[in-house]
Amino acid sequence: MGSKLIILLVIILGVLAIAQLVRVNELTAKQTGKREEEIPHRDNIFNSRMMLLFMILLYVGFIWLMIKYGFVDLGPAATAHGQDIDWLLNLNFVIIVAIFFLTNTLLFVFAWKYVKKPGAKAFYYPHNNKLEMIWTVIPAAVLAVIIILGLRTWNDITTTADDESVKIEVFSYQFGWTARYSGMDNELGRFDYKLTTPQNPYAIMTRANIDSALNRMMVGSPGQEGIEMIENKLNDPSIVLPRDERNALRQELGRKERMARHLQAMSATYNDSLDDLANNDIIVEDSLVLLKGQHYALSFRSKDVIHSAYFPHFRVQMNTVPGMTTHFKFQPLYSTDDMKEKLNNEDFEYILMCNKICGGSHYKMKMEVQVLEPEEYLNWQKAHKTYDGSDWLNFSESERAEKEAELLKKYQTIAARVEEK
Amino acid sequence: MAAVAQESNHGHDHHEESFVSKYIFSQDHKMIGKQFLMTAIFMGLVAMMLSVFFRIQLGWPGESSDFLNVFLGDRWAPDGILNQDMYLGLVTIHGTIMVFFVLTGGLSGTFSNLLIPLQIGARDMASGLLNMISYWLFAISSIIMLVSLFVESGPAMSGWTVYPPLSALPQAVSGSGMGMTLWLTSMTIFIASSLIGSLNYIVTVINLRTKGMKMTRMPLTIWAFFVTAILGVLSFPVLLSAALLLLMDRTMGTSFYLSDIVVGGEMLDNVGGSPILYQHLFWFLGPPEVYIVLLPALGLSSEIISTNARKPIFGYRAMIGSILAIGFLSFIVWGHHMFVTGMNPFLGSVFVFTTLLIAIPSAVKVFNYITTLWKGTIVYTPGMLFAIGLVSTFITGGVTGIILADSALDISVHDTYFVVAHFHVVMGLSAIFGMFAGIYHWFPKMFGKLMSNRLGYIHFWITIICGYGVFLPMHFVGLGGAPRRYYDYSVYEGFNPTSAEMMMDLNVIISIFAIIGAFGQVVFFFNFFYSIFRGQKSPQNPWKSNTLEWTTPVKHVHGNWPGELPTVHRWPYDYSKPGMDEDFIPQTTPLMEGEEEH
DSSP states (O other): OHHHHHHHHHHHHHHHHHHHHHHHHHHHHHHHTOOTTSOOHHHHHHHHHHHHHHHHHHHHHHHHHHHHHTTTSSOSOSBHHHHHHHHHHHHHHHHHHHHHHHHHHHHHHHHHHTBOOTTOOOOOOOOOHHHHHHHHHHHHHHHHHHHHHHHHHHHHHHSOOOTTSEEEEEEEETTEEEEEEOTTTTOOOOBOGGGOBTTBTTOBOOHHHHHHHHHHHHTEETTEEOHHHHHHHHHOTTOOOOHHHHHHHHHHHHHHHHHHHHHHHHHHHOOGGGHHHHHTOEEESSEEEEETTOOEEEEEEESSSOEEEEEGGGTEEEEEBTTBOEEEEEOBOSOHHHHHHHHTOTTOOEEEEEOSOOSTTGGGOEEEEEEEOHHHHHHHHHTOBOTTSSBSSOOOGGGHHHHHHHHHHHHHHHHHHHHHO | OOOOOOOOTTOOOOOOOOHIIIIISOOOHHHHHHHHHHHHHHHHHHHHHHHHHHHHHHHSTTOOOHHHHHHHHHHHSGGGOOOHHHHHHHHHHHHHIIIIIIIIIIHHHHHHHHHHHHHHTOSSOSOHHHHHHHHHHHHHHHHHHHHGGGSTTOBOOSTTTTOTTTTTOTTTOGGGTHHHHHHHHHHHHHHHHHHHHHHHHHHHHHHOOOTTOOGGGSOHHHHHHHHHHHHHHHHHHHHHHHHHHHHHHHHTOOOSSOOSOEETTEEOOOOSOOHHHHHHHHHHHHHHHHHHHHHHHHHHHHHHHHHHHTSOOTTHHHHHHHHHHHHHHGGGOGGGGOTTTTOOHHHHHHHHHHHHHTHHHHHHHHHHHHHHHTTOOBOOOHHHHHHHHHHHHHHHHHHHHHHHHSHHHHHHHTTBHHHHHHHIIIIIIHHHHHHHHHHHHHHHHHHSEEOOHHHHHHHHHHHHHHHHHHHHHHHHHHHTTOBTTOSOGGGGTTTOHHHHHHHHHHHHHHHHHHHHHHHHHHHHHHHHHHHHHHSEEOOSSTTOOOSGGGGSOSSOOTTSSSSSOOOOOSOTTOBSOTTOSSSBOOTTSOOOTTOOOO
16 A cells, blocks of 8 residues: 555656646746747757767667677577578678668767757758769668578578488477477378377377377267267257257367368378378477487477477577478587587577467477587487387397497588588 | 649638537547547557556566556556566557557547648548548547456457467467457457548548649648558558458357467367468558558658758658658568568568668658758757657668568567567657657647647657667667567576576666656656646747648637638748748748749
8 A cells, every 4th residue: 555655646746846847937938038939049059969969878878788788699600591690680780780870970960060050041952863862872782782692591591401301390389399300210290180189289190099089079088078978968858958058069069070070081091101100200398409410300380379489599480380380491500518618608508489479478488409419419319219119219139239330420420510610 | 633722611610619519529620630639648658558567577577566566456466466468468458559549540640630631721621520430430449449458358468460379269368358359349440440531631632732732732741641541541451351350260160360279178170271361461551550650750750850950851752752662662561570480481582672672762761851951950849859859760770670671680580679679669769759749849730839848858858868778778688589578588597698687687777768768758748738728829830830730820710711721832841942031931922033943
């Protein structure tokens, strides 16, 4: 209560203070016969000087921000395309900061210099075609350069990934992320949102999942009424339902029947050999782990609303859109350890954040991202199981050591490509 | 379309009007303009308070603030800590009100109504009735928008762009229930208001210009309002369709924007729609809307800068050309909001090209303003200060647009605070400055009184310092990788401490400037209302201006001019013309023997 009073008091006092100021002003104006529409010389000079002062203040503020925060921001771009983006961004910054200083200086200096002086008359200067042509052509030329460089980078970034790239799917939902690795065949299993069940939260398509989803639709499962249960309820003469409840049930039934038809069609046309694609996928829920130097082709999918996969350090951003798959390819250049060293910061971790408003906990929707050196990455792989429960690196006992050594060598070559860059 | 002198069919001016027909259901454009202004000022006050609330949260997250509890109550700020859902609600409604109700309805509604008939020499708008309907629809939509703040499940919470599926699914966020329904209803009515108003402005400008008021003799304000109205007529219907389809998805089970969704454990049977379709429709309106907001501000400042520099606006025809070019280009740039939606990259390239082209007419406008100041004799009325402030923010906000328009760079900064800073400077500050400039400059015309200059100066310097103080650091927060619409940036800790530290430091600075700036506006509110009642009486032409509105009597008469309509002989920018005694020559003054027009 006390604070409410204080707030009220402050507002009232503020208004009173201004009222008194105005009153004083009014009285002096009356005494000196000052009219508001005639701006006294003193006021003009005051404001013109303020213009210059403000300009200096603005520049000092800007330069201070530049020095203090301009170079610490995100650290170096940790991907190949990200370094192109940064280079272009810096070039653009040089250009726009130059324009910012040049035009603001002209504006404020003129505002200061050409303040009305007693007896002076303004220079009548309605137009000058040559001058106007200059400031049409020069911006056009600068922009042409910006456009050409920009589109070149854009094209490089957006061309389709080659087959060498490792495919990973990033799945988004309110409010979290899940990664699905394509496994040894580098081919992701199919999915369909209609297969979503508590046992299959990522809606992955296998024969077993189709059957269980269909079964769930028809027969039902705990906490979920199936078509048969609803039909029984509606047809049972011993149950008397209020009308709106009955209507709601009918609607529910209609919806389920439609879904069931879709699932039946899916079941009829499904080719069982596709199971393999899904079965050797690896689902990782707590973090996205990448190998240094590897080319990645990420695909994105959303369960509910639009999210946006934003990897600030990679300079990667792509919306995840329900009903649509989106893609982004990149090559991480620095392992997490490299980055720690570069930023001289022991606590550094890469991060994946949601960057499209998606509900109350939007701000907490994030996932840890790690870029590992070859040995670490191989060890990490070894600790993970595929969708059907076998080892990710599913080598027979006899050739395991040999195959793993082969893989490590491959990873080392991949990582070494970066060092050369 | 030659200039048509309007017959004096409103000649029977001086009959007594009842209070209701004079102040409430008025069909007089001057009164309607004032009604728009009052409503907009009130809405602006609300939107500003909302921003103070969420700035408190962003500056000092997790800290209890009685201030919040006083205003938002225990439901939305228990223990004085803002609720995370309501945070999104505040952001959403702040954006909606500022963009549509203050800067579209308020700016264009106020000044188009006030100035179009007065500056082209017409007795009133083409249709007084439609004009009145336009205002009342605006008022109703404003009320509905405000009411949505008090709904139990909260106001719309999906950002001012209300992207589906978030905005379509009450299961996804509580604000997408009743709050969103009210939002859509309000916007539908608002769009109707805006369309009726725009049609009226267009017809009036084309048909009701007084004798001699050729298109090339119109003040730039009128050109700006005219092109703004055309943009509104062509783009708002698309937003209307977007809103209606969304309404249908929400209530009738259609699937325009919905497909393959599992939300809150429920599998929806919507298949085949596309959320991206909504974005295309919404953003088709978006960029024209930016210029619906900006062009009137630029138009007003052209007039004010020329008058107070006592110089003709430099490059009048180039200014008209830029207004037209900006207006045209704004229709083919909408994809620059959608570079990272997974849109076809080639389409993206096209939008990069068209978007960056807009920088050219914008640059022309800036250089023309600066050249207008060159060798002028500047008189610092508060209006002039704000007009110069506008040019500065238009530059500062405009240049960062070059980065955002470049699709490759946009990947890095899209939806970060860099974007928030960019559009708040170029569209928010510039348009607000234009609006303040207009209010200070035409206050004598509206109320027959003068505002206090001293308070105007205080108001301006507080506003520009705080404006830059808020948005300049915000660019750096964005470059540090801070996404927009985050309730609390302390989630950064542990991931990237340097960024987190910087973000928190800067957020405190920003919040302090925002709060000072917001309370600084009290100076304006006070000056405004005090001057209406107690201000000095204004002379007929206080700023020694050339345009026609200053040839009308100070006390408003129905039909604007008591006698015949004025005849126009020259363009409106003959200031300090050589060989003339006065440093201004009203448009009604015939050309002298052997005088060149300009």
